[in-house]
Amino acid sequence: MKLIRIGKIAFTNILPLYHYFHFSDLSVELIPQVPSKLNQSMADGRIDMGPISSFAYAHDYPKYVIMPDISVSAKGPVGSIFLFSKKDEFSAVKDGKIALTNTSATSIHLLKILLEHFANGSPSYTTQEPNLDKMMEVADAALLIGDDALRANWSNTKYYVFDLGLQWYKETGLPMTFAVWAVNRRVAEERQEMLSLIYQRFLQAKKLGQQEPIPVIQEARRQLGGEVADWKKYYAGLNYNFGPEEQRGLATYFHYAKLTGLIKDEVKIEVLDLPVHI
Structure with missing residues:
Protein backbone atom coordinates (compact mmCIF):
# COMPACT_ATOMS: atom_id res chain seq x y z
CA MET A 1 0.00 0.00 0.00
CA LYS A 2 1.33 3.43 -0.92
CA LEU A 3 2.33 5.57 2.04
CA ILE A 4 0.40 8.73 2.84
CA ARG A 5 3.01 11.47 3.09
CA ILE A 6 2.29 13.85 5.98
CA GLY A 7 4.04 17.19 6.23
CA LYS A 8 5.30 18.45 9.57
CA ILE A 9 6.17 22.11 10.12
CA ALA A 10 9.78 22.22 11.27
CA PHE A 11 8.96 24.62 14.12
CA THR A 12 8.21 24.01 17.80
CA ASN A 13 4.72 25.53 17.48
CA ILE A 14 3.49 22.22 16.09
CA LEU A 15 4.92 19.96 18.81
CA PRO A 16 1.67 19.67 20.83
CA LEU A 17 0.06 18.02 17.79
CA TYR A 18 2.96 15.77 16.81
CA HIS A 19 4.62 14.75 20.07
CA TYR A 20 1.88 12.23 20.85
CA PHE A 21 1.06 11.35 17.25
CA HIS A 22 1.63 7.59 17.02
CA PHE A 23 1.76 6.24 13.49
CA SER A 24 4.08 3.21 13.45
CA ASP A 25 1.15 0.93 12.61
CA LEU A 26 -0.17 3.24 9.87
CA SER A 27 0.93 3.55 6.26
CA VAL A 28 2.30 7.06 6.65
CA GLU A 29 5.58 8.94 6.33
CA LEU A 30 6.36 12.19 8.17
CA ILE A 31 8.20 14.87 6.18
CA PRO A 32 9.43 17.90 8.20
CA GLN A 33 9.81 21.19 6.31
CA VAL A 34 9.59 24.92 7.00
CA PRO A 35 6.15 26.35 6.06
CA SER A 36 7.18 27.84 2.69
CA LYS A 37 8.69 24.54 1.48
CA LEU A 38 5.81 22.48 2.87
CA ASN A 39 3.36 24.72 1.02
CA GLN A 40 5.21 24.08 -2.25
CA SER A 41 5.48 20.35 -1.64
CA MET A 42 1.73 20.16 -1.12
CA ALA A 43 1.05 22.19 -4.25
CA ASP A 44 3.40 19.94 -6.27
CA GLY A 45 1.80 16.76 -4.93
CA ARG A 46 4.96 15.58 -3.13
CA ILE A 47 3.13 15.68 0.21
CA ASP A 48 -0.42 14.37 0.60
CA MET A 49 -1.56 16.19 3.72
CA GLY A 50 -0.30 18.49 6.43
CA PRO A 51 -0.43 21.92 8.09
CA ILE A 52 -0.03 24.33 5.20
CA SER A 53 -0.12 28.10 5.52
CA SER A 54 -3.61 29.51 5.32
CA PHE A 55 -2.54 31.74 2.44
CA ALA A 56 -1.18 28.72 0.57
CA TYR A 57 -4.61 27.10 0.96
CA ALA A 58 -6.20 30.22 -0.53
CA HIS A 59 -3.78 30.17 -3.45
CA ASP A 60 -4.52 26.55 -4.39
CA TYR A 61 -7.72 25.75 -2.52
CA PRO A 62 -9.43 23.80 -5.34
CA LYS A 63 -6.68 21.18 -4.86
CA TYR A 64 -7.45 20.70 -1.16
CA VAL A 65 -9.97 19.93 1.51
CA ILE A 66 -9.43 20.71 5.21
CA MET A 67 -9.42 18.28 8.13
CA PRO A 68 -11.86 19.46 10.81
CA ASP A 69 -10.96 20.79 14.25
CA ILE A 70 -7.19 20.94 13.70
CA SER A 71 -5.23 24.10 12.92
CA VAL A 72 -2.57 26.44 14.23
CA SER A 73 -4.50 29.47 15.43
CA ALA A 74 -4.46 32.14 18.12
CA LYS A 75 -7.06 34.47 19.56
CA GLY A 76 -4.80 37.36 20.45
CA PRO A 77 -1.02 37.05 20.83
CA VAL A 78 0.43 34.10 18.92
CA GLY A 79 3.83 34.42 20.57
CA SER A 80 6.02 33.57 17.58
CA GLY A 173 -11.89 40.77 17.41
CA LEU A 174 -11.38 37.37 15.78
CA PRO A 175 -8.82 34.58 16.05
CA MET A 176 -6.24 34.22 13.31
CA THR A 177 -5.62 30.83 11.74
CA PHE A 178 -2.05 30.62 10.50
CA ALA A 179 -2.14 27.04 9.20
CA VAL A 180 -4.91 24.61 8.24
CA TRP A 181 -4.67 20.82 7.98
CA ALA A 182 -5.02 20.40 4.23
CA VAL A 183 -5.50 17.13 2.39
CA ASN A 184 -4.93 16.53 -1.29
CA ARG A 185 -8.43 16.18 -2.74
CA ARG A 186 -7.58 12.98 -4.61
CA VAL A 187 -6.19 11.39 -1.45
CA ALA A 188 -9.31 12.45 0.47
CA GLU A 189 -11.46 10.69 -2.12
CA GLU A 190 -9.37 7.54 -2.55
CA ARG A 191 -8.03 6.88 0.98
CA GLN A 192 -10.99 7.72 3.19
CA GLU A 193 -10.55 4.87 5.66
CA MET A 194 -6.85 5.55 6.26
CA LEU A 195 -7.52 9.29 6.41
CA SER A 196 -10.11 8.72 9.13
CA LEU A 197 -7.60 6.69 11.16
CA ILE A 198 -4.95 9.40 10.78
CA TYR A 199 -7.47 12.03 11.83
CA GLN A 200 -8.36 10.12 15.01
CA ARG A 201 -4.68 9.83 15.90
CA PHE A 202 -4.18 13.58 15.49
CA LEU A 203 -7.21 14.30 17.68
CA GLN A 204 -5.80 11.94 20.33
CA ALA A 205 -2.40 13.64 20.04
CA LYS A 206 -3.98 17.08 20.38
CA LYS A 207 -5.88 15.99 23.50
CA LEU A 208 -2.75 14.54 25.13
CA GLY A 209 -0.72 17.59 24.16
CA GLN A 210 -3.18 19.72 26.14
CA GLN A 211 -3.51 17.33 29.09
CA GLU A 212 0.18 16.42 29.43
CA PRO A 213 2.20 19.43 28.24
CA ILE A 214 5.41 18.87 30.20
CA PRO A 215 6.93 16.27 27.82
CA VAL A 216 6.11 18.62 24.95
CA ILE A 217 7.84 21.50 26.74
CA GLN A 218 10.86 19.31 27.49
CA GLU A 219 11.17 18.48 23.79
CA ALA A 220 10.79 22.15 22.86
CA ARG A 221 13.57 23.08 25.29
CA ARG A 222 15.76 20.32 23.88
CA GLN A 223 15.31 21.73 20.40
CA LEU A 224 15.45 25.44 21.16
CA GLY A 225 16.27 26.13 24.81
CA GLY A 226 14.24 28.64 26.77
CA GLU A 227 12.57 28.47 30.18
CA VAL A 228 9.66 26.24 31.20
CA ALA A 229 7.52 29.25 32.14
CA ASP A 230 8.04 30.81 28.71
CA TRP A 231 6.99 27.62 26.94
CA LYS A 232 3.92 27.21 29.14
CA LYS A 233 2.84 30.75 28.28
CA TYR A 234 3.60 30.23 24.60
CA TYR A 235 1.63 27.00 24.21
CA ALA A 236 -1.25 28.36 26.30
CA GLY A 237 -1.63 31.16 23.75
CA LEU A 238 -1.86 28.80 20.78
CA ASN A 239 -5.15 27.29 19.68
CA TYR A 240 -5.16 24.03 17.72
CA ASN A 241 -8.90 23.92 17.01
CA PHE A 242 -10.72 24.79 13.81
CA GLY A 243 -14.29 25.39 14.86
CA PRO A 244 -16.83 28.02 13.76
CA GLU A 245 -14.94 30.97 15.31
CA GLU A 246 -11.61 29.99 13.74
CA GLN A 247 -13.33 29.48 10.40
CA ARG A 248 -14.97 32.90 10.67
CA GLY A 249 -11.60 34.46 11.45
CA LEU A 250 -10.02 32.74 8.47
CA ALA A 251 -12.84 33.79 6.15
CA THR A 252 -12.29 37.37 7.33
CA TYR A 253 -8.57 37.08 6.59
CA PHE A 254 -9.37 35.88 3.07
CA HIS A 255 -11.86 38.74 2.66
CA TYR A 256 -9.25 41.37 3.53
CA ALA A 257 -6.63 39.62 1.43
CA LYS A 258 -8.94 40.06 -1.55
CA LEU A 259 -9.64 43.71 -0.67
CA THR A 260 -5.90 44.34 -0.41
CA GLY A 261 -5.31 42.74 -3.83
CA LEU A 262 -3.36 39.77 -2.45
CA ILE A 263 -5.75 37.19 -3.90
CA LYS A 264 -8.08 37.48 -6.87
CA ASP A 265 -11.02 35.26 -6.02
CA GLU A 266 -13.26 34.41 -3.09
CA VAL A 267 -11.95 31.39 -1.19
CA LYS A 268 -14.17 28.49 -0.20
CA ILE A 269 -13.30 26.94 3.16
CA GLU A 270 -14.16 23.30 2.52
CA VAL A 271 -13.97 21.14 5.65
CA LEU A 272 -14.11 17.35 5.47
CA ASP A 273 -16.92 15.54 7.26
CA LEU A 274 -14.98 13.04 9.37
CA PRO A 275 -16.28 11.10 12.39
CA VAL A 276 -14.85 11.91 15.81
CA HIS A 277 -13.98 8.93 18.07
CA ILE A 278 -11.36 9.65 20.72
Whole structure:
Protein backbone atom coordinates (compact mmCIF):
# COMPACT_ATOMS: atom_id res chain seq x y z
CA MET A 1 0.00 0.00 0.00
CA LYS A 2 1.33 3.43 -0.92
CA LEU A 3 2.33 5.57 2.04
CA ILE A 4 0.40 8.73 2.84
CA ARG A 5 3.01 11.47 3.09
CA ILE A 6 2.29 13.85 5.98
CA GLY A 7 4.04 17.19 6.23
CA LYS A 8 5.30 18.45 9.57
CA ILE A 9 6.17 22.11 10.12
CA ALA A 10 9.78 22.22 11.27
CA PHE A 11 8.96 24.62 14.12
CA THR A 12 8.21 24.01 17.80
CA ASN A 13 4.72 25.53 17.48
CA ILE A 14 3.49 22.22 16.09
CA LEU A 15 4.92 19.96 18.81
CA PRO A 16 1.67 19.67 20.83
CA LEU A 17 0.06 18.02 17.79
CA TYR A 18 2.96 15.77 16.81
CA HIS A 19 4.62 14.75 20.07
CA TYR A 20 1.88 12.23 20.85
CA PHE A 21 1.06 11.35 17.25
CA HIS A 22 1.63 7.59 17.02
CA PHE A 23 1.76 6.24 13.49
CA SER A 24 4.08 3.21 13.45
CA ASP A 25 1.15 0.93 12.61
CA LEU A 26 -0.17 3.24 9.87
CA SER A 27 0.93 3.55 6.26
CA VAL A 28 2.30 7.06 6.65
CA GLU A 29 5.58 8.94 6.33
CA LEU A 30 6.36 12.19 8.17
CA ILE A 31 8.20 14.87 6.18
CA PRO A 32 9.43 17.90 8.20
CA GLN A 33 9.81 21.19 6.31
CA VAL A 34 9.59 24.92 7.00
CA PRO A 35 6.15 26.35 6.06
CA SER A 36 7.18 27.84 2.69
CA LYS A 37 8.69 24.54 1.48
CA LEU A 38 5.81 22.48 2.87
CA ASN A 39 3.36 24.72 1.02
CA GLN A 40 5.21 24.08 -2.25
CA SER A 41 5.48 20.35 -1.64
CA MET A 42 1.73 20.16 -1.12
CA ALA A 43 1.05 22.19 -4.25
CA ASP A 44 3.40 19.94 -6.27
CA GLY A 45 1.80 16.76 -4.93
CA ARG A 46 4.96 15.58 -3.13
CA ILE A 47 3.13 15.68 0.21
CA ASP A 48 -0.42 14.37 0.60
CA MET A 49 -1.56 16.19 3.72
CA GLY A 50 -0.30 18.49 6.43
CA PRO A 51 -0.43 21.92 8.09
CA ILE A 52 -0.03 24.33 5.20
CA SER A 53 -0.12 28.10 5.52
CA SER A 54 -3.61 29.51 5.32
CA PHE A 55 -2.54 31.74 2.44
CA ALA A 56 -1.18 28.72 0.57
CA TYR A 57 -4.61 27.10 0.96
CA ALA A 58 -6.20 30.22 -0.53
CA HIS A 59 -3.78 30.17 -3.45
CA ASP A 60 -4.52 26.55 -4.39
CA TYR A 61 -7.72 25.75 -2.52
CA PRO A 62 -9.43 23.80 -5.34
CA LYS A 63 -6.68 21.18 -4.86
CA TYR A 64 -7.45 20.70 -1.16
CA VAL A 65 -9.97 19.93 1.51
CA ILE A 66 -9.43 20.71 5.21
CA MET A 67 -9.42 18.28 8.13
CA PRO A 68 -11.86 19.46 10.81
CA ASP A 69 -10.96 20.79 14.25
CA ILE A 70 -7.19 20.94 13.70
CA SER A 71 -5.23 24.10 12.92
CA VAL A 72 -2.57 26.44 14.23
CA SER A 73 -4.50 29.47 15.43
CA ALA A 74 -4.46 32.14 18.12
CA LYS A 75 -7.06 34.47 19.56
CA GLY A 76 -4.80 37.36 20.45
CA PRO A 77 -1.02 37.05 20.83
CA VAL A 78 0.43 34.10 18.92
CA GLY A 79 3.83 34.42 20.57
CA SER A 80 6.02 33.57 17.58
CA ILE A 81 5.05 35.90 14.74
CA PHE A 82 6.72 39.21 15.43
CA LEU A 83 7.41 42.46 13.65
CA PHE A 84 10.64 43.83 15.11
CA SER A 85 10.68 47.58 14.61
CA LYS A 86 12.85 50.65 15.16
CA LYS A 87 9.63 52.57 15.85
CA ASP A 88 7.57 52.41 19.06
CA GLU A 89 4.19 52.19 17.30
CA PHE A 90 3.09 49.44 14.93
CA SER A 91 1.66 51.82 12.32
CA ALA A 92 4.76 54.01 12.39
CA VAL A 93 6.41 51.81 9.75
CA LYS A 94 3.41 51.76 7.43
CA ASP A 95 5.32 53.69 4.77
CA GLY A 96 8.77 52.37 5.63
CA LYS A 97 10.95 49.52 4.42
CA ILE A 98 10.04 46.07 5.74
CA ALA A 99 12.31 43.02 5.63
CA LEU A 100 10.27 39.83 5.29
CA THR A 101 11.39 36.34 6.25
CA ASN A 102 11.61 33.84 3.40
CA THR A 103 10.01 31.08 5.53
CA SER A 104 6.43 32.38 5.62
CA ALA A 105 3.33 32.88 3.52
CA THR A 106 0.32 33.59 5.76
CA SER A 107 2.18 35.95 8.10
CA ILE A 108 3.67 38.00 5.27
CA HIS A 109 0.23 38.65 3.82
CA LEU A 110 -1.26 39.23 7.26
CA LEU A 111 1.34 41.96 7.78
CA LYS A 112 0.44 43.47 4.41
CA ILE A 113 -3.26 43.50 5.37
CA LEU A 114 -2.48 45.16 8.70
CA LEU A 115 -0.18 47.81 7.23
CA GLU A 116 -1.78 48.46 3.84
CA HIS A 117 -5.48 48.00 4.60
CA PHE A 118 -5.97 48.84 8.27
CA ALA A 119 -3.12 51.38 8.61
CA ASN A 120 -3.60 52.69 5.04
CA GLY A 121 0.14 52.48 4.44
CA SER A 122 2.32 51.86 1.42
CA PRO A 123 5.53 50.18 2.63
CA SER A 124 8.25 48.65 0.47
CA TYR A 125 9.33 45.08 1.05
CA THR A 126 12.46 43.00 0.74
CA THR A 127 12.70 39.26 1.37
CA GLN A 128 15.69 37.86 3.23
CA GLU A 129 16.99 34.91 5.20
CA PRO A 130 15.67 35.05 8.78
CA ASN A 131 18.54 36.89 10.46
CA LEU A 132 17.27 39.83 12.50
CA ASP A 133 20.48 41.87 12.65
CA LYS A 134 21.10 41.61 8.90
CA MET A 135 17.45 42.34 8.13
CA MET A 136 17.48 45.47 10.27
CA GLU A 137 20.62 46.76 8.55
CA VAL A 138 18.48 47.48 5.47
CA ALA A 139 15.00 47.97 6.89
CA ASP A 140 12.89 49.89 9.39
CA ALA A 141 11.24 46.67 10.60
CA ALA A 142 11.61 42.93 10.13
CA LEU A 143 9.10 40.09 10.17
CA LEU A 144 10.16 36.77 11.71
CA ILE A 145 8.07 33.70 12.43
CA GLY A 146 8.29 30.42 14.31
CA ASP A 147 11.50 29.40 16.02
CA ASP A 148 13.40 32.24 14.34
CA ALA A 149 11.03 34.71 15.99
CA LEU A 150 11.30 33.01 19.38
CA ARG A 151 15.12 33.05 19.33
CA ALA A 152 15.26 36.64 18.19
CA ASN A 153 12.77 37.78 20.83
CA TRP A 154 14.66 36.06 23.66
CA SER A 155 17.87 37.89 22.80
CA ASN A 156 16.40 41.17 21.56
CA THR A 157 17.43 44.32 23.40
CA LYS A 158 17.33 46.82 20.52
CA TYR A 159 13.92 46.78 18.89
CA TYR A 160 10.24 47.18 19.65
CA VAL A 161 8.27 43.95 19.12
CA PHE A 162 4.72 43.66 17.80
CA ASP A 163 2.78 40.39 17.82
CA LEU A 164 0.79 40.01 14.58
CA GLY A 165 -1.82 37.78 16.23
CA LEU A 166 -2.55 40.56 18.71
CA GLN A 167 -2.60 43.23 15.99
CA TRP A 168 -5.13 41.18 14.01
CA TYR A 169 -7.30 40.67 17.10
CA LYS A 170 -7.27 44.40 17.84
CA GLU A 171 -8.58 45.10 14.34
CA THR A 172 -11.15 42.30 14.01
CA GLY A 173 -11.89 40.77 17.41
CA LEU A 174 -11.38 37.37 15.78
CA PRO A 175 -8.82 34.58 16.05
CA MET A 176 -6.24 34.22 13.31
CA THR A 177 -5.62 30.83 11.74
CA PHE A 178 -2.05 30.62 10.50
CA ALA A 179 -2.14 27.04 9.20
CA VAL A 180 -4.91 24.61 8.24
CA TRP A 181 -4.67 20.82 7.98
CA ALA A 182 -5.02 20.40 4.23
CA VAL A 183 -5.50 17.13 2.39
CA ASN A 184 -4.93 16.53 -1.29
CA ARG A 185 -8.43 16.18 -2.74
CA ARG A 186 -7.58 12.98 -4.61
CA VAL A 187 -6.19 11.39 -1.45
CA ALA A 188 -9.31 12.45 0.47
CA GLU A 189 -11.46 10.69 -2.12
CA GLU A 190 -9.37 7.54 -2.55
CA ARG A 191 -8.03 6.88 0.98
CA GLN A 192 -10.99 7.72 3.19
CA GLU A 193 -10.55 4.87 5.66
CA MET A 194 -6.85 5.55 6.26
CA LEU A 195 -7.52 9.29 6.41
CA SER A 196 -10.11 8.72 9.13
CA LEU A 197 -7.60 6.69 11.16
CA ILE A 198 -4.95 9.40 10.78
CA TYR A 199 -7.47 12.03 11.83
CA GLN A 200 -8.36 10.12 15.01
CA ARG A 201 -4.68 9.83 15.90
CA PHE A 202 -4.18 13.58 15.49
CA LEU A 203 -7.21 14.30 17.68
CA GLN A 204 -5.80 11.94 20.33
CA ALA A 205 -2.40 13.64 20.04
CA LYS A 206 -3.98 17.08 20.38
CA LYS A 207 -5.88 15.99 23.50
CA LEU A 208 -2.75 14.54 25.13
CA GLY A 209 -0.72 17.59 24.16
CA GLN A 210 -3.18 19.72 26.14
CA GLN A 211 -3.51 17.33 29.09
CA GLU A 212 0.18 16.42 29.43
CA PRO A 213 2.20 19.43 28.24
CA ILE A 214 5.41 18.87 30.20
CA PRO A 215 6.93 16.27 27.82
CA VAL A 216 6.11 18.62 24.95
CA ILE A 217 7.84 21.50 26.74
CA GLN A 218 10.86 19.31 27.49
CA GLU A 219 11.17 18.48 23.79
CA ALA A 220 10.79 22.15 22.86
CA ARG A 221 13.57 23.08 25.29
CA ARG A 222 15.76 20.32 23.88
CA GLN A 223 15.31 21.73 20.40
CA LEU A 224 15.45 25.44 21.16
CA GLY A 225 16.27 26.13 24.81
CA GLY A 226 14.24 28.64 26.77
CA GLU A 227 12.57 28.47 30.18
CA VAL A 228 9.66 26.24 31.20
CA ALA A 229 7.52 29.25 32.14
CA ASP A 230 8.04 30.81 28.71
CA TRP A 231 6.99 27.62 26.94
CA LYS A 232 3.92 27.21 29.14
CA LYS A 233 2.84 30.75 28.28
CA TYR A 234 3.60 30.23 24.60
CA TYR A 235 1.63 27.00 24.21
CA ALA A 236 -1.25 28.36 26.30
CA GLY A 237 -1.63 31.16 23.75
CA LEU A 238 -1.86 28.80 20.78
CA ASN A 239 -5.15 27.29 19.68
CA TYR A 240 -5.16 24.03 17.72
CA ASN A 241 -8.90 23.92 17.01
CA PHE A 242 -10.72 24.79 13.81
CA GLY A 243 -14.29 25.39 14.86
CA PRO A 244 -16.83 28.02 13.76
CA GLU A 245 -14.94 30.97 15.31
CA GLU A 246 -11.61 29.99 13.74
CA GLN A 247 -13.33 29.48 10.40
CA ARG A 248 -14.97 32.90 10.67
CA GLY A 249 -11.60 34.46 11.45
CA LEU A 250 -10.02 32.74 8.47
CA ALA A 251 -12.84 33.79 6.15
CA THR A 252 -12.29 37.37 7.33
CA TYR A 253 -8.57 37.08 6.59
CA PHE A 254 -9.37 35.88 3.07
CA HIS A 255 -11.86 38.74 2.66
CA TYR A 256 -9.25 41.37 3.53
CA ALA A 257 -6.63 39.62 1.43
CA LYS A 258 -8.94 40.06 -1.55
CA LEU A 259 -9.64 43.71 -0.67
CA THR A 260 -5.90 44.34 -0.41
CA GLY A 261 -5.31 42.74 -3.83
CA LEU A 262 -3.36 39.77 -2.45
CA ILE A 263 -5.75 37.19 -3.90
CA LYS A 264 -8.08 37.48 -6.87
CA ASP A 265 -11.02 35.26 -6.02
CA GLU A 266 -13.26 34.41 -3.09
CA VAL A 267 -11.95 31.39 -1.19
CA LYS A 268 -14.17 28.49 -0.20
CA ILE A 269 -13.30 26.94 3.16
CA GLU A 270 -14.16 23.30 2.52
CA VAL A 271 -13.97 21.14 5.65
CA LEU A 272 -14.11 17.35 5.47
CA ASP A 273 -16.92 15.54 7.26
CA LEU A 274 -14.98 13.04 9.37
CA PRO A 275 -16.28 11.10 12.39
CA VAL A 276 -14.85 11.91 15.81
CA HIS A 277 -13.98 8.93 18.07
CA ILE A 278 -11.36 9.65 20.72
